Amino acid sequence: MKKKLLAMTLASAMCVGMLAGCGGGSSASTDSGDSGASSSGDAYNISVIVKLTDGHFNKVMAGAKAYADEHDNVNVDIQSPTSATSYDEQVNMIETSLGNPSIDALVLAPLQSDSASTLVANTDKVVIALDTDFTSDKKLAFVGTGNKDAAKSGAVAAVEAAKAKGIDKPTVLVVTGVQGDETHEARLAGYKEGVEEAGGEVVEVQYCDGLAEKAATAMESVMQMYPDGIDIVLSSNDDMAMSVVKIIKDSGNAKYADTIVCGFDGNTSAISAIKDGTLGMDIAQLGYDMGYKAVEAAVKALEGEQVDSFIDSGSKVVDSTNCDEYIDDMKAKGLWE
Template identity: 45%
Template sequence: MKKFFALALTLVLALSMVGCGQKKEETPAETPAETPAEETTKEYNISVILKTTSSEYWGYVVAGAEAYMADHPNVKVEVKGATSETAYDEQQNMIETDMNNADIDGYVIAPLQADMVANMIAGQTKPIVAVDTNIDAPEVLSFVGTGNEAAGKLGGEAAAKLAKERGWTEIKCIEIAGVQGDSTNEARMAGYKAGIEAAGGTFLSDETQYANAVADQAVTCMEAIMQNHPEGIAVICANNDDMAMAAARAAAGNEAYKNTVFLGFDGIQSACNSILANELTMSVCQEGYSMGYNSVDAVVRALEGETLDKFIDAGASIVDPSNAQERLDQLKGYLA
């Protein structure tokens, strides 16, 4: 009998110990709490080298890049650009200097001469993103910009359609182009040509006038066009708004050109004001602010290990009298 009670007591104690052990494991207070990973924000220095900073369009790219820095205090962005879009040596010196700067973590580049820049960045292992104009090099992880040919075609078609509505029976177009050989300029020209021809018009490629992307030279080009075509031309397109506005002013008062469609590219504030004043006719809008912001963002994402899309499209649209005020208000907000 004593053996029975001893055995029973042993079983009770054993079960009690098992129960206590289970209870101990299930009690949250007894379980060591997981220590959350320490949240650290790395600091990055990004170099942004643009074609120039001396025009309104590039001012929006600058504003976008600096807005990213304002939104992300851990990212320092230094923006610089050549004094003009033909200051090739100046930009090359900027690129060479920054490529050899150990304190810089990544680069955004809008090349004046893409082939030359491709050679200069060869072997660079830090992230590089091209903006506005692509660079054909394996070191470039992504291109942030406008699909220039598609955007040009959109503008060419819209201009040809309006020219028909204005009474032109022969839809001929001459371009006042930017810098000869510049890949962005060539892409826009191909787009304009495709758009004009898709609408049944003729793009006079052999009569293209190069004005190096500046207004003063565009005036001279427009004067030559008017001399060669006293009968008028249905569409005058230009590689940027500054040249298109200069051409429109040069033709003001010429009766043969009163119904000419003057088409620009960029959709900047001055273009919107010119459209509202019935000078410039329309412009292909690209989103410079978004390009600046998204290009810096792309470099930061690459630094954090993300694989980038090869092309990040900023989009394009047409601004004309119907929406010029809305576009103007939007642009003013970017620089506020």
């Protein structure tokens, strides 16, 4: 008979209610499908802890759940802290999962990579990094977007689009996440490299903790610092990109009217904004594949199979030329919100 996951923490129980009521975190046990039994004769219980509940991680969680739905020897318990800065909340979730003897593997998207490394240092459970990498000899694999390469591709596309408008050396602002976060730092590095190689110039970097309200404040400040305009804004997530778009629109500043804004994630709001012409482009992560492949990697490791140390879940630059194609694909997968 399969093992059933118990409620792991009060925080995860609260997250269940928030997901049902207002799109907050989640905690769910899933068991269905047709795969063979584990070596112990019981189901593998896998704890999946993400960073927050947003458009990207909704896809990630859907992919993780889909793997469990397809394999009746796999249960997943999915948890999310209430925000991207709820560090203590996520730490509690990690500690609880690692201390629970019924949990066989931890799939973790850490809010703080250094903290994650410390927390898993003494575990004997299978550990898979999801979305955001961290350094640990306990971690068997990182499953996620090749963030630097994905960001670089978006930066090149944005600079080329600006040059097509007749701008010789486009100026670029980057709004990014929490300083030190490996994901956002990799995206920042990719943005810088892509801009330089394509012939643009990064003139300003603003760390905004990945939060829309901080990106709005930063954009207002930048518009005062650069009254003659910035040609491109590259954001390391969609929430910040959409906030920048709103600030530019609400300002009515003609110097920023043609600024190309590029987001990163592939959320419904961002892709819809490309379709209606308010957002220039977006680097879409393939979140569903990310969640699916992360749980798949954990199961392979539990079954004694070797897994690659890095599993790239892929990305795609979306603009007005391929926006409809992307939407159709998301609808076909049931991921268009």
